[in-house]
Amino acid sequence: MPEPHFVLTLSCPNRPGIVAAVATLIFEQGGNILEAQQYDDQATGQFFMRVVFNPAAAPPGGPLTPEALRAALGPLAERFRMHWTLRDAGVPRRVLILASRPDHCLRDLLYRHSSGELPMQVTAVVSNHPRDIYPNLPLGDIPFHHLPVTRETKMEQEAALWELIRSTDTELVVLARYMQVLSEGLSAKLRGRCINIHHSFLPGFKGAKPYHQAHDRGVKLIGATAHYVTGDLDEGPIIEQDVERITHADTAEDLVRKGRDIERRVLARAVAWHLQDRLLLNGRKTVVFA
Incomplete structure (x- = not known):
């Protein structure tokens, strides 16, 4: 032992x-x-x-x-x-993963978990899409929950999600490209224990299609940002960021493809640091003992 x-x-x-x-x-x-x-x-x-x-x-x-x-x-x-x-430190953290589409961050986290790179216990994978849109997803014995959400059912869906978090003793929630905005109430309950990956180099290019916004502006660097979730959309304390250089020849689709690689590694680093207790909140910022 x-x-x-x-x-x-x-x-x-x-x-x-x-x-x-x-x-x-x-x-x-x-x-x-x-x-x-x-x-x-x-x-x-x-x-x-x-x-x-x-x-x-x-x-x-x-x-x-x-x-x-x-x-x-x-x-x-x-x-x-x-x-x-x-x-x-010998007791793995209990982690719930929320995902939508695309699923590259979800698959990356599951791979790093199965390979031992992320020592955690995945309590569940939850999606607002049904299981069959994720072919060959390497879940093993990890439970999968389909919790669809509409504008009319958002509060009921979040109540079911919170009950799942509570009943599984989940310590960390990871939004692996979960394309739904958490309510202020749920964000407050998860303060300091919910990590999101934003497919942009925050605080610039917020909201939908940030890579297309970046392409329209002719940027020379694209990036991704992992941050803690708060009630203010995409305004939570930043944990980790990374960038990649692009050229005038890159299309918006090239930016999306390259951005996925950045998103995977940025989210994985943020989750690893949280699991290792290397992140401390400092108001609107974080202290990262990496």
Whole structure:
């Protein structure tokens, strides 16, 4: 069995002594720090930290467990006014994938999952299209749910979707080119745990057919953006972006084809970083400990 290790992330108002206090607590609990990253945002006065550690020795109170660590962290968190998470890194995150058409991001995530590149437990794949439009989709034993939606049924569809998220204990929702806009209510429930891939280099070219908009403007770079979903359409905190150079000879269809490659890799990186607790929210932005 692999040795257990834990990931602690935190944010709080910056002040002297935070790093020392966290390191001392981990040491006193019998932990050995394997990796530590920190960032002081001088513009906002906020401090961010990610620490990976494993058991070095059994503390006086017994084995190093998440429950014991959380109990020990409580007073420290109160002292420094911390927002924090602690997770056993050996327990895979539970992820639900939402998709429409095209399905290149969905297939890419499923491939990376099956190959072990994305260590997660896929609780379900949900689409507003029926299963038969995805030929040879490598689902294995992953449940597939068809939840069609119209303007008149949007609230009922989202209620069914939320019940599925809740009943499967889903921790992260990934919009793998899910071509439906989530309501403000559902977006609020999923704050900080719903990732979208936008087929454009945000904040430019929002809305429908961004590659065609880019082609009409004669751009020389196209890109894609992974961001957390909020109630403001395509305005959530940006996680990752990438670009590719194009020329005057590229058609709008060439941009779409090249854009799909960018979308796949950008979304995969964003999901991987979330699974590894490398993303911390910082207001309208993110801190990425990549």
